[in-house]
Amino acid sequence: MSKFDYSEHQGGPLLESLLVLCRMHDRPLSRQSALAGLPLENGLLSPATFDRAAKRAGLISSVAEQPLSKLNATLLPAVLLLKENSACVLISLDKKSKNAQVIYPELSDAIVDVPLDDLLPLYTGHAIYVQPEFKFDSRAPQIKKLRERHWFWSVIGENRRLYRDVLLAAVMINMFAVAMPLFVMNVYDRVVPNHATDTLWVLAAGIFVVLTADLILRLMRSWFVDLGASRADIKLSANIMERVLGMKMENRPASAGSFAANVQGFESVRQFIGSITVVALVDLPFVLLFATVIALIGLPLVFPIIIGALLVLIYAMTAQGKMHSLSEVSMRAGSQRNATLVESLSNLETLKSFNAESKVQNIWEKSTVFLSRTGAQMRLISSSISNGAIWTQHTVAVSIIIIGVYMIIEGDLTQGGLIAAYLLSSRAMAPISQAAGLLAQYHHSATAMTSLNEIMDRPVERPPGKNWISRPVINGDIEFKNVTFQYPDDQRQALNNVSFKIKAGEHIAILGRNGSGKTTLEKLILGLYQPSSGAILLDGVDLRQIDPAELRRNIGYVPQDVSLFFGTLRDNITTAAPHAEDAEIIRAAEISGLGPFINSHPAGFDMPVGERGQLLSGGQRQSVAVARALINNPPVLLLDEPSGSLDHSSEEQLKQNLTTYSKGKTMVVITHRSSLLTLADRILVIDGGKVMADGPKNDVMEALRQGRVGSAS
Missing domain, CATH: 3.40.50.300 (P-loop containing nucleotide triphosphate hydrolases)
Incomplete structure (x- = not known):
């Protein structure tokens, strides 16, 4: 088999294989249409961008890592990734006769019979299944209006298996969190009074196993959350840039600098879906678990937690409206200042030639003062929420100790139970404090998301599902x-x-x-x-x-x-x-x-x-x-x-x-x-x-x- 000539065929063997499949499925696609706007690697279509090119022809694809003998014959034809950056289209596979029918890019649409023994040394172990996407026409009644896939949440949903593992890890971590207070309670109530050192070592060994498992689960949870966020970040960033470059000229923004600032707002959205946020939100439901355990130790001890949680949430909800308006104002002012910066750098020679630096400096400083004042207000409200949550957490702990002392005096609570309730109270209030502290970041991210939604809703030159007439040769009339x-x-x-x-x-x-x-x-x-x-x-x-x-x-x-x-x-x-x-x-x-x-x-x-x-x-x-x-x-x-x-x-x-x-x-x-x-x-x-x-x-x-x-x- 001869090596593919990249110089004559931009896109390489993968694109040629895709074009073969397009002809087989009667889905017309030209070379320029397939490659327009895609990030090629040395002019070649890669497996990572294959799906985006296939979608332009109404095809759906999936990369599978399978041995040649395990490929699903019902999903053929498929693209086989071969060594030396080559590829071919697998038409059929006969496992009994150990023979395959393939189309090599070098031979156009000619089908070649190849023994599996000759194909196996070339096969990399990866194949791409490609099938036409079923489309409804106007005759098919729409019983229920289907919601279109959201550009952001649909990508997050693609990593739902990772977030499922995060949730399972969070359940185990929060279950293990009960172990330490119970260990302390049993030591104070049973080991110390009875001098039961053997029991102490058994309990210590058990809590050591729990702590080790807790460490492993926490590391795994952080890894899964970061992995999901990084996957989403890569795909979302590519989608945003593709939409920006593909927008129609009549829909381009009046200010490039302001528009760039809005696009950069994705950074705040990306940070919000990062590990700290997800972990805090996942831990929030387990407040009920810790409160239930405290109630089992002593029912009156749970009342300070309920009151403290309500106070934090009420204050956070009260500050929500002000934070939202300040976030919007800050976003607009930041976009305007960024527009001034970009315009000044682009016309620096003109500004110097006409001694116009002072005018731009005046605009910049006024924008900076306004942003600084708005930012100070946002930080003050945000810090009041987070610091108020910390104050409430400590007050709840003190209240539990006071109530617990009276219960010990009355004989309704042991000393170990009080210590366990105290430790659990901090675990119960911590997720509430973290969730309240995320309020400022949430509003900034929500404002950025609104701006990004407006960008992603702008019409593009090449809308999905649009069928073009291929004109590879133009005369010029x-x-x-x-x-x-x-x-x-x-x-x-x-x-x-x-x-x-x-x-x-x-x-x-x-x-x-x-x-x-x-x-x-x-x-x-x-x-x-x-x-x-x-x-x-x-x-x-x-x-x-x-x-x-x-x-x-x-x-x-x-x-x-x-x-x-x-x-x-x-x-x-x-x-x-x-x-x-x-x-x-x-x-x-x-x-x-x-x-x-x-x-x-x-x-x-x-x-x-x-x-x-x-x-x-x-x-x-x-x-x-x-x-x-x-x-x-x-x-x-x-x-x-x-x-x-x-x-x-x-x-x-x-x-x-x-x-x-x-x-x-x-x-x-x-x-x-x-x-x-x-x-x-x-x-x-x-x-x-x-x-x-x-x-x-x-x-x-x-x-x-x-x-x-x-x-x-």
Whole structure:
């Protein structure tokens, strides 16, 4: 069996196996749709991300660690994980004849008969069962409305077996907690008066066994709780980030800094589901156990515990409303301050250039003072609850001793019984004190959860269950049909009933004043926004039917405002093609005009660019953006002011290179420079969101010179 060629098939054998299964189950899925947004490992789909890719095709999967002979034949076909990062699809398994039918990724859909003796040395012991998910259609009556799986609680529920073990361990630990008070009571009441040292050693041996078991159970409980929290943390963090990156542009937040602060609120939620919280909540019901044991020792001794617990809970509930409002205010103020910080760091050069530091400093300090004051109020209320609970716990203990002394005098209680009741009272009040002390953390986490729910409810570009039309090859025919578009929170229409056609391979320049809607056209072609009305067709298919990942894979886009990322020049050029060959990177760099600059630099493609590309000049950043757009050799080019920061000679070189490179490709150029019009055969003039002129370049230029092209009213 030959080794799989990773360079030609992004995603590797696991993705190829998934695509085979998709064809077998008649669940269409393209390569780009399967991999879009997934954290690949060296460009390969891993078993950890396989399930997320399978769900996009309506398939459910489960990883099983089983010998080949133990695989469930009724659940086939399944994916076998082989050695050397390979995989195959197991179609059938005949244990009697010791033969298997498999499909190797290298052989497309060809079924091969393989002896088990040849397959066993390659099998890693892990298989992935994959089955189509059953879906109801509109004809199936819904007897009871089913609740959708919550993004947070459903993940917590996946670890219910761990929490079941935590609960069992908590039951045993709290049962063992009764042993020490009973040991002390028996020593004082039976061993000491009778000088029964043999009994003492027997009791001591028993309590030592109990204490050892208690230690082991506590360690196991902490391990299980931390394991469950870490599993949930990994999956929830991935889900949140996937939802943030996948949200629609029209639903993006007004402030990146404020939004980031809300996302970081998950940290408080994660801490709340940690070990201390879970242990405290699990121990809370056992207050009844300790109170019952105390009542059996002496009924009057339980009354201080009941009164103390009620006092703590009443005060905690009274403070709940104030804590909730302070938590919300603190969350909002923290988000606003974080927004100020992010905006200041992003525009630090501008602030310094215009001596505007004092204004930002004033906003920051006012936010800090407000946060400090709010935080002090929250800490005061929180400390009053926790310290009040401790005071109540000690008062209960003193009350039990006072009542116990009178009961001893009356002959209704032994000295050992009083000591046992005293020890049990602290165990009874401790969970109540811990639960009351968690109130402040709960409200902060609840506020963060509300914010996260709002984030997770935002519409995404690729909603679950959406079926896309696969267009692996795009010719480049673009048509706008009566398109009207309005940006969110903007009362003006960016485009108003726009209609035009661009033929495959045609080169068109879009002219217009600032704010006329030129850039909006390209953003709509990219599928970043959806038209308010009308339709945009690509090769005769509505863009809303094409997977955004496939669409953008076939479009090379140079934005007006170039954004680079921290890393090397190679990292930024290959943003859309992280595993591009060196020849492809060099070709893109040469066309963009970066070649001489890279060749003269000691680090070459490994030179750092800094955050936002601050180590490069404006022209160099723009050249990187051009190279990034060309790396995939796309059939459609959208260039928004591609030479806006270039000098004359660099612009001329770019024009010559693009003239040669763009032959046979659809190219849309937005520019204010007449020199770039040599790239176009046709000109479209837009003003006020309306098409004012559209025709051959020479005709439109002549009309512009004569003033025959008006402006939108």
